[in-house]
Amino acid sequence: MGSIRPSPVKAISASQEASQLRCQVASLSHELEVTTQRCPYLGRLVSGPEAAVTAEDLLLTDEEVQEAALRALWLGHYWGLASNLGILPEVSKAQAERWQSVSPSVDVLHAAASDVARRVRELSQGLPGAPMMVIGNEREEATHSILRACVADVVECERALRRADALGVVTSSRTCLALLAQESTLCSGAVDAVKTLDDLDDPAHPVPGRVPLPEKCLDELAFCVSWLTYVWGRAALAGIQPQVSQQQAEQWAFRMDKPASVRDFADIEQAFHELELLGIDELLWTER
Numbered sequence: 001m002g003s004i005r006p007s008p009v010k011a012i013s014a015s016q017e018a019s020q021l022r023c024q025v026a027s028l029s030h031e032l033e034v035t036t037q038r039c040p041y042l043g044r045l046v047s048g049p050e051a052a053v054t055a056e057d058l059l060l061t062d063e064e065v066q067e068a069a070l071r072a073l074w075l076g077h078y079w080g081l082a083s084n085l086g087i088l089p090e091v092s093k094a095q096a097e098r099w100q101s102v103s104p105s106v107d108v109l110h111a112a113a114s115d116v117a118r119r120v121r122e123l124s125q126g127l128p129g130a131p132m133m134v135i136g137n138e139r140e141e142a143t144h145s146i147l148r149a150c151v152a153d154v155v156e157c158e159r160a161l162r163r164a165d166a167l168g169v170v171t172s173s174r175t176c177l178a179l180l181a182q183e184s185t186l187c188s189g190a191v192d193a194v195k196t197l198d199d200l201d202d203p204a205h206p207v208p209g210r211v212p213l214p215e216k217c218l219d220e221l222a223f224c225v226s227w228l229t230y231v232w233g234r235a236a237l238a239g240i241q242p243q244v245s246q247q248q249a250e251q252w253a254f255r256m257d258k259p260a261s262v263r264d265f266a267d268i269e270q271a272f273h274e275l276e277l278l279g280i281d282e283l284l285w286t287e288r
Contacts, residue, residue: 060150069104070112070230071157075164076100077223081173084216088167099160106223110256113226116233117253120246123237174220178265181217185262213260221260224268228252228275235280238287244278 060068076099082092164170213221229252235245248271255264275281 060154064154066112068153068157070109071161072099072103073106073109074227075157075160076103077106078164078170078173081177081216081220082169085173085176087169087172087176091167092169095160095164109223109230110226113229113233113253113256116230116237117249117256120233120236120249120253124246124250174224174265174269177217177220178262181213181262181265184214184217213262218260221264221268222256224272225252225255225264228268228271229256231275231280231284232271234284238284240280240283240287241278244274245280248274 076096079092079096079099082088083096229249232245232252233249236242236249252271
């Protein structure tokens with residue numbers, strides 16, 4: 001009796017399934033490697049069954065808790081924008097609700113940025129630096145679960161950030177707001193130009209000044225300026241790319257209280273690109 005040969009179709013299907021599984025394993029391995037590099041405590045937890053895991057390995061420092069809170073705030077902010085702007089409607093609303101429910105107020109970011117800007121200023125003046133302000137101390141935000149974050153929360157934030165980046169959530173949201181600001185400026189400018197021509201000889205009607213941007217655009221610019229001040233400032237304080245980071249930190253700190261304009265969107269995009277190009281986020285994790 002002849003031997004039974006496997007179906008070519010089934011063989012191809014099994015080969016494809018095995019290939020997909022290998023890709024999934026490789027992806028998960030890379031994800032784990034990146035996360036453990038960013039969080040040394042997690043690296044100890046997964047380094048092997050013989051590793052001694054202490055209670056301290058399961059806890060986060062005050063600075064790491066602050067990082068987890070601000071990353072949750074970032075996710076809530078941009079998923080919220082995506083939901084309001086109609087970007088990825090099938091997932092953006094649920095993601096916005098998820099991250100906004102565990103993130104602190106945006107005022108926490110502005111306060112953290114102001115604190116870092118103060119410390120950078122003291123560094124440039126050669127003054128002894130005061131301790132870092134830690135969010136949640138004597139604040140209502142202390143009730144947020146993210147401020148009681150553990151290693152698992154850091155891992156979840158990292159995965160969510162990479163997912164949002166892969167889906168283009170931040171880029172799409174910021175581009176929409178930049179176009180909205182530009183359109184608003186052009187429309188207002190055209191109307192003001194007509195009024196100016198009509199009122200040139202009338203001193204009771206002064207020439208219009210800066211065109212105000214829509215509120216959602218102003219909120220986004222304020223968020224980004226504070227974020228850039230915070231990240232570049234922390235890099236300067238850690239001695240990472242000191243000349244570039246201190247210059248950038250001082251520049252963005254100076255712009256925190258300045259009127260916003262459409263041009264700010266391009267400057268912000270360039271600053272975030274430089275952060276990525278220099279690998280500042282990864283270097284900040286390494287410095288811990």
